[in-house]
Amino acid sequence: MKDVVKIFKALGDENRLKILHIIGSQEVCACKLLEFLEIGQPTLSHHMKILCDSGIVSSRKDGKWTHYKINKDTIKHTADYMQVTLFGNTAAQSCCNGC
Amino acid sequence: MKDVVKIFKALGDENRLKILHIIGSQEVCACKLLEFLEIGQPTLSHHMKILCDSGIVSSRKDGKWTHYKINKDTIKHTADYMQVTLFGNTAAQSCCNGC
DNA sequence: CTTATACATCGAAATTTGTCAATATAAAAT
């Protein structure tokens, strides 16, 4: 359960949610993220560490740059946890409206 | 977006996740929750306030007792936010495996 | 080789959060 707590903690910050929105389904480097956020570079680095440590984001070094992308498995598992583990819904109840 | 941040913040605490697990799909009073947690009564009251303020839990007073239950709509919306809003998946992509 | 760029780490300050003891409130039991 501590893993899940860590994930929700990571998601519970406005700047980090903004970061995830910017990344979206792409792969984005830190310098690009900095352009869209009103925080300093060390602060961004700190947030990226939290997002990576929780498993929400994964990083790839490419020369000078570090590229980040969202780890969709983690997101999927966490969303499933919310609907299934936490509230006893079956997968059928929690999705597939009308299937 | 601040509403979502508030929800994730509320979920990002081990005791509050335990509380949600205990409540499950039932309606539970505070005194029952206290039996299962290793925290004092004021602390529980504090946590319940956070869960209620975020919309995850709703409360009903019944004489001396306060009964809590999980607000499934909030959970559903948040899980949808994770899969759809945050990552641009369609509902079809994010669920309904094999439908 | 020197400089510039992209990012990480360190140390410190300010804010937020989790917890408890003490107290308050309100309903039920005696």
Add this chain to the structure above:
DNA sequence: ATTTTATATTGACAAATTTCGATGTATAAG
């Protein structure tokens, strides 16, 4: 009426979190 029970609120404190400036570390460019 008084006491007990269930819960909320207040005030205080320690711990965690967010942020920044300064500095470190690679890599690329000149």
